[in-house]
Amino acid sequence: MFAAAIFDMDGLLIDSERPIMAAWIDAARTLDIELSHSQYMQVVGLSTSESQAVLAALLGGDEAYLHAIDQVRQRLQLERSDGEPLFPIKTGAAEFLDALRARGIRCAVASSSTRGQIQACLGSLDLLHHFSAFAGGDEVARAKPDPALYLLAAQRLEVAPADCIAFEDSENGAKAALAAGMRVVVVPDLKHPPAAIVERAFHVLESLHHAVPHLPLWFPAETARLP
Template structure:
């Protein structure tokens, strides 16, 4: 039915959104500001420039924002010292990627993180070998919800976007994949997608564990590969 799968990374393949949110809430407290979960969720899924503007406003200006950024970076760096991954693999991600690789399904990552961050992060978790192509936010002019990232990933896989399923956790990511002409499976993380996205989604799943059962139907083995 489909020839390729393209994945967002943060909040979908790796559990990065929670520790980052916790670090920002902690940083706000060092400024005597109570940043609530709901306030922080305003920036989830946004491009860096947009999220910077919102956070600076919530924290009281550019100087406070710079202080918070330094705290967040330090806090996340400290999390690395005990030997556990800073951002663990999301439930079902490894199993789903393994099932796709065993069928010969081509996979790519289309993430707003830089291409270097994508490969370093997935490499540290032992997931890099599942992917044939990567498209990072530093390689396109416009971020999600612009479709450029997903189009670039499909181009690097040499697959028509219409033959791809995109897996996303965020509203902007889903919009980007839909605009690129792909079907979208939404796996919500911190924020549930609005009804307008749910209605347009190919599927909405609780986790990538649930995607494993769909592999035979969504990604049939090409006749040339069948024994």
């Protein structure tokens, strides 16, 4: 049915949203600002420039934002020093990627993170070998929900967008994949997608572990394209 799989990264393949949110909430407290979970949720799924604008507004301006992001970077760097991955693999992600590779299915990443960040994060978790192509937020002019990232990933896979299935956790990501002409499986992370996205989604699953039983239908043996 499909020839390739394209994945978002943050909140889908790696559990990054929670530690980053916690770091921002703690950083806001150093400015005597109580940044709530619901306020932070406004930035989930946005591009770096968009999230910077929202956070600066919430924190009281660019100067406060620069102070806070320095605190965030310091905290995340300290957490990385204990020998454990800063952003662990999400439940079912390694299992699903192994199953796709066993069937010879080409995979790509289409993430708002920069291409360097994608490769660093996935490399630290020994996941890079699962992917034939990468499309980072620094390589396109327009961020999700614009389809540019997904179209670039499909182009690099040399697969038509209609022959790709996208896996996303965020509303903007799902909108981007749908706009690219792909079917979308939504695996919610910090927040559940709105009804309008649920209605248009191919499936909404609790984790990528729950995607494994669908593989024979989504990727029949004859669609395998790995060299």
